[in-house]
Amino acid sequence: MRLLYVLNSGDPGGMEQHVLDLVDQMVCRGHDVFVWCKAGVVSDSYKQAGAKVCERGINHDIDPAYIIALTKFIKAHAIQLVHGHEPKAVVNALLAAWLAGTKARVSHVHTPIAHWQVTKVRKIINSAIYGLVVNALSSKEIALTESVKKVKSAAGILASKLCIIPNGINVYKFYFSSNEKAYFRRDICKKHALDSKVKIIGTLSRLTREKGHTVLLEAFAALISRDAIHKEDCVLMLCGGGELAETLWQQAGDLGIKDRLVITGQFDEDLKVKYYAAFDYFVFPSLAEGFGLVLIEALTSGLKVVCSDLPVLKEVGGTYPLYFKSGDELDLADKLARALQEQPDQQEFEAQKNHVASKYSLQHFAEKYENLYKELTEK
Incomplete structure (x- = not known):
């Protein structure tokens, strides 16, 4: 498979490590892996793991220039599945994948928006927008645990969209x-x-x-x-x-x-x-x-x-x-x-x-993602 991971970060953290684990495991399993992210320590680690990396950040919640460039990239590289991480990257990646005609589209906000340390109004607005985009354009939204799945469901994401895959470590x-x-x-x-x-x-x-x-x-x-x-x-x-x-x-x-x-x-x-x-x-x-x-x-x-x-x-x-x-x-x-x-x-x-x-072994983690990716790309 030809897989593209999209995130809007260049600094190390839990989400970035999650993507690194995905990159490493999918490359080891023989897949062609691409990543769009900001320049930094993280992008270097993705390159070392074997991914082809485009260093580019997202300037706006919906960034037309970014979406156009990403759409062209998806078409040019015949990407079969796009997996976006965190709201800004998810929204822009889903729109680009939809425009490019890539049907297998995975979304993932790692910490539910309902748990963010922001104002109640901002939570409501962000949850509503994210839910609308995911329900309309995503094939599957990842939840890391059963409790997170319940929170995302309560926020309006359709049950048919939600898929539980826990993190894993070596x-x-x-x-x-x-x-x-x-x-x-x-x-x-x-x-x-x-x-x-x-x-x-x-x-x-x-x-x-x-x-x-x-x-x-x-x-x-x-x-x-x-x-x-x-x-x-x-x-x-x-x-x-x-x-x-x-x-x-x-x-x-x-x-x-x-x-x-x-x-x-x-x-x-x-x-x-x-x-x-x-x-x-x-x-x-x-x-x-x-x-x-x-x-x-x-x-x-x-x-x-x-x-x-x-x-x-x-x-x-x-x-x-x-x-x-x-x-x-x-x-x-x-x-x-x-x-x-x-x-x-x-x-x-x-x-x-x-x-x-x-x-929570890395092997279980990789097997579950590879099975999901195959299921979505073979539809």
């Missing part, structure tokens, strides 16, 4: 021996000038509002003020970059924890496993998610996970994380204090690794 990438863990941890501590004996409470995501970092900082400060942890014994590490970096530094200063905060900024993909290995605890304080890829990465890495109680995260994580009320810094502080007091349970860690391997 579980072996996150398996490391105790010696490897110690080596990776030393490397990370050296990189950030940390005492190797310090306890690292970590999270990994873009620094954006919906990821809940401000809640995490409040909870960490509360732990210190309660004497649940000694300030000099712990560090809070936020792995990732984004628009909230300066705001978070300011908040940390106001809370008196600036000297216990590490913000890594954007980092190379090969450092991800090292960060997981360096963590003693993983916290996922997200306020809105479509799946939570880092949740299953952390579980596979054998970490004790404290996680917000969003329905989608409880569906994905099962009984293994320790859940707190989403957005509640005091409940997060309570759950973190509990996690810090518990002794590591190796049997539990093995069970959570098996949970991920059985439900």
Whole structure:
């Protein structure tokens, strides 16, 4: 098959990793893969995975120049299926594919619009427009979980359009021996000038509002003020970059924890496993998610996970994380204090690794997408 993925991003994140996994798996399975995206780290990774990449961004919600160029590209390269990711890319890609006569068209907004951290009016408008376009032009809209499917259905997307395919990861990438863990941890501590004996409470995501970092900082400060942890014994590490970096530094200063905060900024993909290995605890304080890829990465890495109680995260994580009320810094502080007091349970860690391997492997992920693509292109 000749497949085209369309997104309007050049920076790494969960959606971009999802597309990279698709590119890598479809190339390995012998398909011709094309990607339209912004220039950046992400576009380079798609090229390295074997995709033919056109670096171009979308300037408007509906961008006539972009649509015309994409329509010509689809025709010139005899694209059989177009798969758009996130609203702006989906709308423009679906219109271009329709104009080009490509009948197999897949759409995917990863975090449901109903869960975006925007005004109610904007949610209503965006949901209505997106639903109309998807119902009219998309062959299938992807939902990552059953709970996300229900949210999208409630937002007006037709049941016949919705298809559940969970994310997947290469579980072996996150398996490391105790010696490897110690080596990776030393490397990370050296990189950030940390005492190797310090306890690292970590999270990994873009620094954006919906990821809940401000809640995490409040909870960490509360732990210190309660004497649940000694300030000099712990560090809070936020792995990732984004628009909230300066705001978070300011908040940390106001809370008196600036000297216990590490913000890594954007980092190379090969450092991800090292960060997981360096963590003693993983916290996922997200306020809105479509799946939570880092949740299953952390579980596979054998970490004790404290996680917000969003329905989608409880569906994905099962009984293994320790859940707190989403957005509640005091409940997060309570759950973190509990996690810090518990002794590591190796049997539990093995069970959570098996949970991920059985439900969210990259092989299952790729097989489900390839089957969907074949079904749509053979109609």
